Each structure stands twice: as structure tokens, then as C-alpha cells.
Amino acid sequence: MDIEKIKQELKHYDGPEMNIMEVCGSHTEAVAKYGIPSLLSPKLHLLSGPGCPVCVTASSYIDRLIALSLEKNTCVVTFGDLIRVPGSRKSLSEAKGEGARVEMVYSPLDLLSLAQKEPETLFVFAAVGFETTTPVYAVLLEEIIERHVENIKLLTSIKTMPEVIDHLMANGAPIDAFLAPGHVSVVTGSRVYEKPALKYGIPFAVSGFKAEELLAALYGIVLHRGQGVVKNYYPSVVTENGNEKAKKAVEKYFQTSDAVWRGMGKVAGSGKLLREEYRKFDAGSEGLEKDEKLNPACRCDEVLMGKRKPGQCPLFGKVCSPAHPQGACMVSSEGSCFSYFVNKRKD
Amino acid sequence: MDWNSGTVTMAHGSGGSATEELIHGIFAEAFGNDTLNRMEDAAVVSYDALVAGRECGEHRGNNVIPDQGSGSCGRLALTTDSFVVTPLEFRGGDIGRLAVCGTVNDLLMRGAVPKLLTCGWIIEEGTKLSLLKRVAESMAETAKEAGIQIVAGDTKVIEGKSGGVYINTTGIGHVPAGVDIAAGNAEEGDVILVSGTMGNHHAAILSERMSIENDIKSDVAPLVEMVSKLRGLPVHTLRDVTRGGLATVCKELALASKKTFLIRDHLIPVDMQVRDFCGLLGLDPLYMGNEGKLVCIAKREGAEEVLAAMKASGYGEKAAIIGEVTVEKPGALFVETEIGGRREADVLQGEGLPRIC
Numbered sequence: 001m002d003i004e005k006i007k008q009e010l011k012h013y014d015g016p017e018m019n020i021m022e023v024c025g026s027h028t029e030a031v032a033k034y035g036i037p038s039l040l041s042p043k044l045h046l047l048s049g050p051g052c053p054v055c056v057t058a059s060s061y062i063d064r065l066i067a068l069s070l071e072k073n074t075c076v077v078t079f080g081d082l083i084r085v086p087g088s089r090k091s092l093s094e095a096k097g098e099g100a101r102v103e104m105v106y107s108p109l110d111l112l113s114l115a116q117k118e119p120e121t122l123f124v125f126a127a128v129g130f131e132t133t134t135p136v137y138a139v140l141l142e143e144i145i146e147r148h149v150e151n152i153k154l155l156t157s158i159k160t161m162p163e164v165i166d167h168l169m170a171n172g173a174p175i176d177a178f179l180a181p182g183h184v185s186v187v188t189g190s191r192v193y194e195k196p197a198l199k200y201g202i203p204f205a206v207s208g209f210k211a212e213e214l215l216a217a218l219y220g221i222v223l224h225r226g227q228g229v230v231k232n233y234y235p236s237v238v239t240e241n242g243n244e245k246a247k248k249a250v251e252k253y254f255q256t257s258d259a260v261w262r263g264m265g266k267v268a269g270s271g272k273l274l275r276e277e278y279r280k281f282d283a284g285s286e287g288l289e290k291d292e293k294l295n296p297a298c299r300c301d302e303v304l305m306g307k308r309k310p311g312q313c314p315l316f317g318k319v320c321s322p323a324h325p326q327g328a329c330m331v332s333s334e335g336s337c338f339s340y341f342v343n344k345r346k347d
Numbered sequence: 348m349d350w351n352s353g354t355v356t357m358a359h360g361s362g363g364s365a366t367e368e369l370i371h372g373i374f375a376e377a378f379g380n381d382t383l384n385r386m387e388d389a390a391v392v393s394y395d396a397l398v399a400g401r402e403c404g405e406h407r408g409n410n411v412i413p414d415q416g417s418g419s420c421g422r423l424a425l426t427t428d429s430f431v432v433t434p435l436e437f438r439g440g441d442i443g444r445l446a447v448c449g450t451v452n453d454l455l456m457r458g459a460v461p462k463l464l465t466c467g468w469i470i471e472e473g474t475k476l477s478l479l480k481r482v483a484e485s486m487a488e489t490a491k492e493a494g495i496q497i498v499a500g501d502t503k504v505i506e507g508k509s510g511g512v513y514i515n516t517t518g519i520g521h522v523p524a525g526v527d528i529a530a531g532n533a534e535e536g537d538v539i540l541v542s543g544t545m546g547n548h549h550a551a552i553l554s555e556r557m558s559i560e561n562d563i564k565s566d567v568a569p570l571v572e573m574v575s576k577l578r579g580l581p582v583h584t585l586r587d588v589t590r591g592g593l594a595t596v597c598k599e600l601a602l603a604s605k606k607t608f609l610i611r612d613h614l615i616p617v618d619m620q621v622r623d624f625c626g627l628l629g630l631d632p633l634y635m636g637n638e639g640k641l642v643c644i645a646k647r648e649g650a651e652e653v654l655a656a657m658k659a660s661g662y663g664e665k666a667a668i669i670g671e672v673t674v675e676k677p678g679a680l681f682v683e684t685e686i687g688g689r690r691e692a693d694v695l696q697g698e699g700l701p702r703i704c
Contacts, residue, residue: 007687026629033631035688084358097354106557106628211686322696323358323365324348333629344679344691 003212006219013041013222019174020044020221021306023161024181025052025334026209032339034211036218037347044222046347047306048336050164050261051181053129054082055328055335056304057157058260060290062087065155068124068283069100075118076102076155077111078126081332086325088292108140115152124283127154131250132183134158134272138249141281153283156273159259162192163270169200173306177221179214180206182234189242190232198228208234253278260289262328263301293327295319300327303336310340317341348372362590362636363695387530388453388586389426391522397423424459424520426450431513435482437555439547439564440638442514443486448569448638450518451493452587455574456641458528459520464490465499467515471507482512493569523578532583533604537672538650540643542573542657543665544616545593546635550624563620566662568639573660580653581646588642592634595694596642598680605677610670613685633682634695644672 022028028048031037037046050056062085069076069092076092083092083102096102105111108125115123127137137154144152161184168175180193185206193204203224207217217233224231232238250272259271266289274282293300298320299313310316310329320326322338329337339345348368358365375383382390428449435442446466454461466486470479490497495518547566554561574585584604586596593615601608617625617632625632639662645653650668657666675681680692 003686029629032690034684034686035682035690038689039687093356093358094354097356110557211684211688215686321364323368338696342693342696344693 001219003215006215007039010040010044010215010219010222013043015043015222015225017043018045018176018222018225019047019306020177020179020218021047021049021168021173021175022179022181023049023051023165024179024184025055025332026183027051027179027181027207027214028336028339029334030209030211030214032343032345034214036211036214037345039215040218044218047175047309048303048339049168049306050264050304052329052332052334052336053133053159054085054332055300056159056261056264057082057085057128057328058262058288058291059086059088059293060288061155061157062091063089064284064288065092065124065126066090066095066100068155069095069102073120074101074122074124075114076100076124076126077105077114078102079106079128080104081334082126082128084325084331085328086294086331088290088294108136109143111140111152112143112147112149115149119151121151123152125152125154127156127158130159130161130181130184131187134250134254135187135243135246138253141253141278142249144281153281154274154285155283156285157259157288158254158272159261160256160270160272161188162196164261164267165193165196166199167264167267167270168305169196171305175202175306176225177202178204179217179221180204180230182206182208182238185234185238185242187243187246189240190230190238191240191242193230197230201226201228203227204230206230206232206234206238208236260291261304262291263293263298264304265291295326298327300329300337303329310337311346313337361695363595364693366590367694385529388456389424389459389518389520391422391424391457391459393422394420421524421526422522424454424457424522425518426453427515427517428453429513429515432552433511434555435478435512437565438551440567441482441485442512443482443484444489445567445638446514446516447486447489447493447495448567449589450516451495451569451571452639452641454518454520455570456528456585456587457520457522458526458574458578458585459522460575461493461495461518461520461571463519464495464497465517466497467501467503469503469505469513471505471509471511473508474510474512478510479512489569493571526578528582528585530584530586530600530603531605533600533606533608533644533672534583534646535606535672535674536647537583537644538647538668539597539608539610539670539672540645540650540654540657540666540668541588541593541615542570542641542643542663543639544618544621545588545637545640546617546621546625546632548638549592549635550621553628554624559624561620561624563618563624566637566639568662570639570641570660570662573641573657573663576656576660577643577653580656581649582643582653583646584642584644586642588637588640590636591695592632592636593642594631594633594680594682594692598692598694600642600644601680602678604672607673607675607677608670608680609673609675609683610680611683614667614669616665616667633692647671
């Protein structure tokens with residue numbers, strides 16, 4: 001069907017109201033960037049779920065990074081947006097202003113040259129991410145071992161998508177369909193959504209990141225409302241079984257564990273930790289379960305679960321803004337609250 | 348912001364909302380006056396305000412023959428800017444060229460003709476003399492291109508290990524009589540133009556820092572020729588698109604003029620390589636800095652002429668009309684997307700950091 005026809009169908013949809021959740025931060029960003037909500041019928045609601053990796057790190061994880069960054073001869077290395085995520089009291093960015101050593105890299109492999117230049121410094125990499133990023137950490141470990149690098153450790157906060165999707169549905173999140181994450185699905189394959197689709201009788205549509213791809217997937221969701229099916233609208237890169245090589249690399253270094261998602265608590269089997277035999281590369285990731293809010297009124301948890309829109313949080317746009325985030329969702333450009341704030345979304 | 352126990356973070360230097368908070372909370376608070384409070388790219392003051400009793404026009408004996416036209420002798424434009432870029436030399440330019448262009452362009456954005464420049468250098472111990480020489484030569488060459496003279500300078504050497512060089516430049520220009528170009532001048536029905544592709548400088552610098560191989564070059568350039576060609580045309584506002592990018596600039600102009608700015612995503616020129624680079628890192632070209640591009644708000648009647656003048660100038664061949672000024676919602680910036688969607692946009696928030704995945 002051509003895109004104009006799809007746009008018409010979505011704009012004039014008049015069936016039962018539908019809550020469609022995207023669980024990929026890049027989708028949240030793209031939805032806002034292309035103005036997708038303005039193209040949908042008022043009966044179709046987009047919810048932004050726990051798809052932004054930095055948004056779901058427990059506060060104790062950030063606190064541990066800050067503590068490490070203040071230790072002598074230690075440097076914490078992160079990706080861009082993690083640096084501003086608040087822990088229980090402050091963020092890495094603020095700690096840096098107070099003398100902590102924090103460096104940003106764009107690829108974990110940049111870490112190797114940093115470590116080589118300063119052999120007396122311990123570099124702790126903040127390994128945060130979902131299925132998409134974990135294989136990169138496996139490659140990094142491979143390099144560390146091969147090159148006998150002694151001064152790199154990982155502090156991991158690695159999470160997996162299918163388990164948290166099940167958690168959301170089992171805990172009463174008001175969701176009628178999922179826009180399944182494109183990048184994650186490249187690794188996992190689309191088949192992982194079959195179980196939750198059948199169990200909860202709702203459609204999953206794997207989508208790419210272009211405006212047309214998003215609209216096609218949303219239209220697919222509308223067409224399959226109430227059906228427990230998985231539809232792949234991103235077949236150019238997503239297969240049924242995913243990337244076996246990447247999955248094997250992850251399997252070699254990491255084992256499944258429980259994980260604490262910010263505001264949502266512990267979700268069984270939704271995380272990864274380094275395997276026993278590689279634990280010497282770990283900077284203390286186990287047991288970081290404490291999760292305190294910087295501001296007790298923050299409703300990030302309910303926002304992540306689709307139970308509340310960002311604008312319905314009492315802090316939103318008042319004390320909580322991207323310049324002064326009270327919760328992690330307001331930090332990253334992929335965070336739900338950030339997306340609603342900067343695009344002044346009212347949907 | 349916690350003024351008692353807070354500290355400065357990198358976000359305060361991004362050119363977005365945190366920068367604004369810092370400037371308003373500390374500097375405007377301390378220095379505030381009518382000229383500064385306008386928060387324009389350059390301060391514009393009348394010569395009369397500088398020299399008591401000075402009258403405009405031609406002095407003949409004891410008599411002053413007033414200027415023709417507006418009856419004024421024009422005004423003085425003054426601005427200052429500091430440059431801290433790493434690396435010091437990058438594809439398409441270096442800190443010397445940047446230090447001239449940044450200040451010259453700020454003067455031009457008030458309709459001024461740049462006249463004089465001063466430069467202050469803070470040089471870290473260990474800096475290679477050959478590098479300093481190259482940067483100074485590049486600076487001289489750019490000043491020549493911009494038609495501005497470097498008339499005073501200062502050097503300070505500080506301890507340091509990375510061989511950094513920081514340059515401050517201050518520029519003086521002359522605003523000819525009758526010229527009124529300011530941030531708040533946009534009117535309903537005006538057309539929004541940009542002088543070329545967005546994001547090149549920012550993408551070039553990031554590529555260098557990340558050791559990514561590509562052909563993206565900085566667009567750093569003095570826009571003297573372009574602004575001189577615009578003289579006499581119905582231009583209400585000029586603003587160079589630097590830190591914070593096009594969206595930040597448009598939002599600021601919408602606020603200053605209390606009008607609505609509507610820009611169309613698919614009309615905004617972005618080089619294919621820059622677009623791909625941004626896609627890869629999760630950056631938005633609308634929020635990427637440039638150093639040789641301007642936004643122009645012009646009366647609709649005459650907009651084609653303005654566009655032609657830009658295209659005929661050096662650094663303006665990819666100029667385009669990208670939107671219009673309305674009164675739908677005062678102070679708002681709307682972006683219309685290629686697919687026909689619409690969103691409201693704000694100034695850059697945070698540091699514009701590459702995303703995680």
C-alpha cells in the first residue's frame with residue numbers, strides 16, 4: 001500500500017482506542033522528530049516504554065560509578081548521555097565538576113588506546129545497554145584478553161528486552177500493541193516476540209527508523225489489533241533468528257542474571273553479568289540493586305511502564321527539565337520525558 | 348540552578364538552555380544595562396553616547412552639516428568572542444581562522460561593516476612555535492579576506508601539558524546610517540532563509556575528535572561579501588548559526604520577535620555525508636553548529652532577491668528559503684517534516700551528546 005493511503009488510514013482510524021508502546025529509545029526519538037503523533041487519529045496513543053538504556057540504570061549503579069571516578073588513579077569512561085544521569089544524589093557530570101575523572105568515548109574500542117597511554121591508571125568502562133550494545137562489549141573483552149590489557153574493567157548494567165516486555169504486561173501496563181525495537185531485533189531476531197504476542201494476545205510490529213517505516217509498522221499494528229502475531233516491517237536487516245555470531249559472542253562472556261530497572265524494581269532474568277571466569281574484568285557490578293529517587297515525587301517508573309504520560313508527572317517541566325533532570329528519563333535524547341519536553345509533545 | 352553549591356558543567360558551554368541560564372543568572376545579573384540586555388550578537392551604540400557633545404555630520408567651522416538621509420552618522424558595533432576548539436587545526440580551518448570569522452560574523456549580523464580587531468592569546472607551555480606561526484598566518488589571511496585590520500593584541504603563557512591555545516578576539520564595526528538589523532525585527536509573513544548547509548563545522552570537529560575518516564570540512568568563513576550584497580534589500584534579521592544550531596537560533600529569534608517560526612525539514616540544506624554522520628551518532632543537523640552560515644529573515648516581497656544575492660556571494664551557493672514567520676503561537680518554533688508531520692522544537696538541551704546505541 002502506498003504511504004499516502006497509510007497516512008489516510010492512520011489519521012482517520014475510528015476503531016477502539018489503542019495504546020501502542022515503543023520500547024526503543026531511537027524509536028521515541030524518531031517518532032518525535034518526524035512528528036508522527038500529529039499524523040495519527042486521536043484514538044491511537046503512542047507510549048514510550050523502557051527502551052532507553054541509560055534511563056533504566058538503577059541509581060546505585062550511577063553511585064558506584066561516581067565512587068570509582070573519585071578513587072585515586074581511576075578514570076570512569078562512558079558513552080555520551082550516561083554522564084548526566086542522576087544517581088541517588090548527583091550525576092557523573094556533577095562529580096566531574098568536583099574533580100572526578102570521567103572521560104567520554106564514542107566507541108568502547110577507543111578505551112584500548114586510552115588504557116595503553118596510561119598504564120598506571122585503572123579505566124572503568126560503564127558498560128550500559130541492551131542486546132544491541134552487548135556484542136560490542138564482548139568484542140572489547142576479546143581485545144582486552146588478546147592484548148593482555150591489565151588496566152580496564154567493566155561496570156556492567158546490561159539488560160534484555162523480552163523479559164521486561166513480559167514484566168510490563170504481567171504488571172498491568174495498559175498496552176494493546178508493541179512497536180518492537182529495530183536494532184535489538186537485528187541481534188535477537190523477530191521470533192523472540194512470538195511468546196509474549198501469543199501469551200497476551202497482542203500484535204508486535206518490528207519497525208525501522210524512517211518515517212515511512214514507522215507509519216507502515218503502525219498501520220500493521222492497527223490491522224492486527226487484538227491478534228497475538230509478530231510482523232516484521234524491517235526485513236532488510238531483521239531476520240527471524242537474528243545474528244547468531246553476535247549471540248554466541250555474548251553467550252561466551254556473559255550469563256543471564258536478574259536486573260534492577262530504574263523505578264520498576266527487579267525483573268527476573270532481564271539482565272546479564274560477566275561469567276565467573278571473566279569476573280576479574282568486573283568492577284563490582286553485582287548487587288547494585290538499591291534504587292533511590294533523587295526526588296521522591298519523580299514518576300519515571302510509571303512513565304516507563306506506560307501508566308502515566310510524562311506531562312502527568314508533577315515534576316515535569318517544573319523542577320524537572322533537561323537542564324536539571326530529576327529522573328533519568330529527562331536526560332537522554334532517547335528518554336520519554338526528554339522527548340516530550342523538547343518537542344513540547346501534548347499527545 | 349543551585350547557585351550556592353552547584354559547579355560549572357560542560358552543558359554550561361553548549362550554547363543551549365544551560366548556557367543561557369549561566370549568562371542570565373551570573374553575568375547579566377552583574378553587568379546588566381540597556382545595551383547588554385538586548386543579548387544581540389554585537390552591541391550597537393550611537394557614537395553620541397561615546398563622545399559627549401559630538402554631533403553627527405560634517406563639521407565646517409563651528410557648524411555641523413547633518414548627514415544626508417537618516418540624519419545620523421551611523422552607530423558603533425562592538426563584540427567579543429573566545430575560541431577554545433580542539434583540535435587546533437581541523438579539516439577546513441584552524442583556530443586562527445575561526446577566531447576572526449566568529450567575531451567578524453557577529454558584527455555583520457547587526458548590519459555592521461567590520462573595521463578593527465584585537466586578539467588575546469593564552470598559550471600553554473609546550474605549544475609548538477611552528478603551529479603558532481601557522482595559526483597566526485591563517486588569522487592574518489582570514490582578516491585580509493574579511494577586510495578587517497588586527498590592531499592590538501596580547502599574549503599570556505600558562506602551565507599545561509596538552510599544548511592548548513585559546514584565543515579571544517574583539518571586533519569593532521560601523522553600522523551605516525539607516526541600517527536596522529536586530530533579533531526582534533521579524534514580522535508576520537516574513538520568509539526564513541539559510542545561507543547554506545547545516546552542521547558541517549560541528550560534524551568536521553567531531554569527526555576529527557573521534558578519528559572518523561570522511562571528507563566533511565568545516566564551513567568556517569567570514570560572511571562579509573554576503574552581508575554587503577544584502578545591503579539595501581528588505582532584511583529584518585540576520586543571525587549566524589553557531590553553537591546550538593539552526594533550531595536554537597530560530598527559537599531564540601521567535602522569542603525575541605514574539606512571532607512564530609515555521610521551518611520545513613526537507614527544505615533545510617544538509618550535505619549527504621553530514622546527514623549520514625548525524626544518523627550514525629544520533630545527532631540532529633538542526634542542532635549542529637556552523638561557523639560560516641547565517642539565518643536571514645526577510646520581507647516576503649524581495650525574498651527571491653535576497654536569495655539570489657546570497658547565492659551570488661562566496662559561501663552562499665546552497666542558500667535556500669526554508670520557512671516563514673507567522674503569528675500562530677508567539678515565541679514558538681515549529682518544524683514541518685517531510686512526511687507531513689509537525690512538531691514543536693526548542694533550543695538545544697544538554698550538550699548535544701552522541702547517543703548510546
